[in-house]
Amino acid sequence: MALFGKRKAKPKKRRIVFLGIDGTPHSLVTRLVAEGVCPNLASVLKEGTYAPMYSVYPTVSSVAWSCMMTGVNPARHSIYGFVDRKPGTYKLYIPTSKHMTSETLWEYLSRMGKRVVVMNVPVTYPPREVNGILVAGFLAPNVDKAVYPTEMAARLKTLGYRIDTDPWIARKSKDDFLVDFRETLAGRGRTLLEFMDREQWDYLHCHIMETDRLHHFLWEPMERHDPVYEPAFYDCYRQIDGLVGEVRRRLDEDTTLIVMSDHGFCTLRQEVYINNWLRDAGYLSFSSGEPKSVADLAPESRAYSLDPGRVFINLRGREPEGTVAPGDEYEQLRDELAAGLMDLRDPESGDPMIEKVVRREEIYHGPHFERAADLVAVPLRGFDLKGAVNRPALTFKGDELVGMHTYDDAMLYVQGARFTRTGFSVVDVMPTILDIMELPKPEGLDGVSTV
């Protein structure tokens, strides 16, 4: 509280440096700090509070970061996954910033006269205008098209900036991926420090996507103490810690550091293909022997699934060839599907695979509610729910993708502050930031400040 007193005496408004570390679990941070892998992070954590945080359903980065940057639930910002179906069709599209129907934190800050620098956040492509600089993140096709204002692209290239690591490299070779990780993070770090030093900003946001990739491809070897890849995994965090040190050295007393991850991670036991279950249970059939997507479903189908764990009823009046009547028939089918999903067992171990099935009205509310999946299946740890339609069996375990997201165990750290409660989620981050910057909150936020 002393800090708040001190702040009042100062006319200067607070600035923020925000580090997003995609998919870094709270429990992992605790361990890395305890084991001395991340000394700079350890020093930083002592200067404020950090706590576990919940993610969002479904737990993927595009949805979680959309919630973070808007402070609202998906039925308001319209981003429900990495792919979604075009309303009124079975065709899939890839949601981008154009489909996001809410104002982002940085757009709001721009409107309030603040200068922002935002780098690499998912679902910010194509870049929307801000008062400052925005470099779009995951799913931006190239640096030239990722940047607002466009002149900034040349500068990024000089700094060796890359949008993302290449997951195909990771699938082929973990060693090559580690090189890719190092180089991509180095370019991002150089750019962050250059922006920090040379640009004017009130809010500076850097998103590190590399950690999510590291976890997808190396979490399992890390957890089982692989002699090569466990140390390599920690080395990646040493590199991040080095960057944290560089950032910390540059902070002045008017600047607050925030570190956040958007979901947790665990070892993947099985990929689970929900559409296979729907097909085997008679809810789904395809008009083609080799379906490519849900667009190929046969008209008599009653339900289908999109990644991860989103289940849609083939509802009459909503889907082009809907078979299920709204009202009782719809509700009965939802009950039946929820019960069926809860009964799913891992064919190898016999273990249950689903923790719970939530109905959309339990978790979403807002003008774009109708776009939401009718049910969202939440898996138990280790069971990664997938939306593919062309898989030979219900489950699959490969040796490439070996980590998966968890809804719990995301994290939030705020320098110089104390959380007033526990059990908050990604949607609460934007109002927290506005509180720290001593700015009024826009109307209609779902999130509530944590400080």
Next chain:
Amino acid sequence: MGNQVGFTLWFTGMSGAGKTTVARLVEKELRNRGLKVEVLDGDIVRTNLSKGLGFSKEDRDTNIRRIGFVCDLLSRNEVIAIGAAISPYRAIRDEIRAKTGKFVEVYCQCELDTLIERDVKGLYKKALSGEIKNFTGISDPYEAPLNAEVTIFSDGESPETSVARVIAKLEEMGYVPAGDEDDDYSDEEKGMVEDRLRALGYM
């Protein structure tokens, strides 16, 4: 937009079933895509083009024929003409369909009970009390389409969904180019982005 396809998009349904609401939203979406659109709304047409006409079967038919006539003129000149009128009689609608060629019928379906309950304009109350005569659905028949290209359910879906379904149908028929849902990426970029999602197991 040199070579846009002209056609007539005809909304039919009882009073309060959502014709104007959905027609206006479709108009907005099509204009956003750079297309030329005109809306002939039954309520508005009756204050100019069909001023003086009443609600007898004959006058109703004349009114619908006039709207159909203008829609035909517009669509022949590569404009999208949207007609939104109760147009209760099937024969007249089919007559316009036969005349105009490119004709897309949207049936705005809604349960009569719901319409009476909703009664946004207060007309059903007046019709039920006999204050308004020849009121479609109460004291005059409504003949639902047998082969509407799209049927929307204003008591079961949001206007956003209805609009999306109408637009999807128009895209499917090739009357309007595919929307900008995919336009953020060129074909090559889209392939790249999908490939990336596949590598991460998201597709």
